[in-house]
Amino acid sequence: MDCSTQYLPYEQTGFFSKIVQDYLQQHENLRSFYLHQANAAGVQSAIAARDVHPVNRTILVDTLKAQYQGLSISEKVKQNIDALAHSNCYTITTAHQPNIFTGPFYFIYKIIHAIQLADELNHAFPQKQFVPVYYMGSEDADLDELGFVNIGGEKLIWETKQTGAVGRMLVDQSFIRLINAIAGQIGVLPFGNALTGLFSNCYTIGKSIQQATLELVNALFGVYGLVVLMPDQPALKALFAPVIAKELTEQFSQQKVTETIALLQEHYKVQAAGRPINLFYLIDDKRERIEWQNGQYEVVALGLTFTKEAILQELANHPERFSPNVILRGAYQETILPNIIFIGGGGELAYWLELKRVFESAGVAFPMLMLRNSFAILTPKLAQKQTSLQISDTDLFLPEHLLIQQYVSKHSAHQLDLTNELSNATAFYEGLAIRARTVDPSLNDHVEAIASKAIKKIQALETKIKRAEKKKFSTAEHQIHLLKQALFPNNSLQERQDNIALLYAQYGPAIIEQIYQSSKGMNPAFGLIKLHV
DSSP states (O other): OOEEEEEEOGGGTSOSOHHHHHHHTTOGGGGGGOSSOSSHHHHHHHHHHHHHSOOOHHHHHHHHHHHTTTSOOOHHHHHHHHHTTSTTEEEEEEEEOOOGGGOSHHHHHHHHHHHHHHHHHHHHOTTSEEEEEEEEOTTOOOHHHHSEEEETTEEEEOOOOOOSOGGGOBOOHHHHHHHHHHHHHHTTSTTHHHHHHHHHHHSOTTOBHHHHHHHHHHHHHGGGTOEEEOOOOHHHHHHTHHHHHHHHHHOHHHHHHHHHHHHHTTTSOOOOOOOSSOEEEEETTEEEEOEEETTEEEEGGGTEEEOHHHHHHHHHHOGGGEEEOHHHHHHHHHHHSOEEEEEEOHHHHHHHTTOHHHHHHHTOOOOEEEEOOEEEEEOHHHHHHHHHHTOOTTGGGSOHHHHHHHHHHHHOSSOOOOHHHHHHHHHHHHHHHHHHHHHOTTHHHHHHHHHHHHHHHHHHHHHHHHHHHHGGGHHHHHHHHHHHHHHSGGGSOGGGTOOSHHHHHHHTHHHHHHHHHHOOSSSOOEEEEEEOO
């Protein structure tokens, strides 16, 4: 595949918050909210911190082997799972919910960043081993967020009446209809049938979404050695039981997050998070809040109540029934994985910066935080549009109306700007006011009123001149609109909206390899991947 990739600093895009930009620049305002700097020295300190908090590698490896039982896996995945049994092996982890058909592009970007960074560290630290891990947030119950996919500008929604954790939901006939709809869109493309065949093989009637996602992600990334972990497992939950018990009995996490947020709010806008108990009760197709009310634990939606002794016994007997929310999910992840780096998007990094005290109180290692790579992919047609319109990479991120104004001003044969005329008019009326004041000071207000009207009329004339000239460039205006809509649908980033299906159907596995080649490991960036014919 012929292509080129240009990189921009995140701050030039206008899509990343101040807290994220300050983290990237290692601003002193954030230094107390994380442990390890995102550099080689930080990797070494993260390894040292992890060694102080060892994990149960036997249970982890046994769980992974059972999870992959019966699947066709690459030799590299097998080697990576076996390597996790050894104390010199660490994970590079990204986490995401099991969006159907992988959801938006950034699902792909996060995983590839983890793979790229693990490869980079394996070369930089040959005495250690680093394994890329996709940690599946399969206990998320937000089907509205996970149960749709955008392909070719069409939003395909999974219409199902199932409830609870999305990972536990089962593929049904409504889901199969989505695969048929996708096939209708991409079947004529070179790899379209291969992709829909992959979807059909992974998403079969009666299979859980988490199992289907494991199979799909393994099929796409197994060749790179990516290990997928489904944490909704009794043996893994049992490892986290002491923290769950601490949360139930001490309700510690909200206090720690509240303390941190109060400090962060001195410099940043952060969203308060957490509840008195940051756990759900997870059973069958239900995932409901656990609350402390009237001296007992209640799961109101299920009509369940527990005494302290009873809920601790429930935890001992059924640890899989306790599901951490966003405040404790990271602590669970770091309890079961020998992880040193967590890769996440801007929103994820912002809330992880709230969690260091939670980890300290839970006695769990806090990893290095790494902002994931971001990309916008330009098809050959889009890349040609950018070239023909003479729009620079940086200017692509300007608002559409400014891009159009810029194009018209650059290509018009006429002088559209009346800045000189406005300046001359202002000077004229200032001189007139001086002469009038020498005759009668009360005339100053009258002259100012005349000047204000005149200036407004000249400004209105300038607007009309530009509007009239703009009509002559309607074709270019339309092309700019198409370019902006493709790269920034709904004024958002392409990676937050579009799915990889169309590009994969066109280029096959080569598109994933290209994203891998364009990905940076320790020094992430915003990349413009331009595909060429």
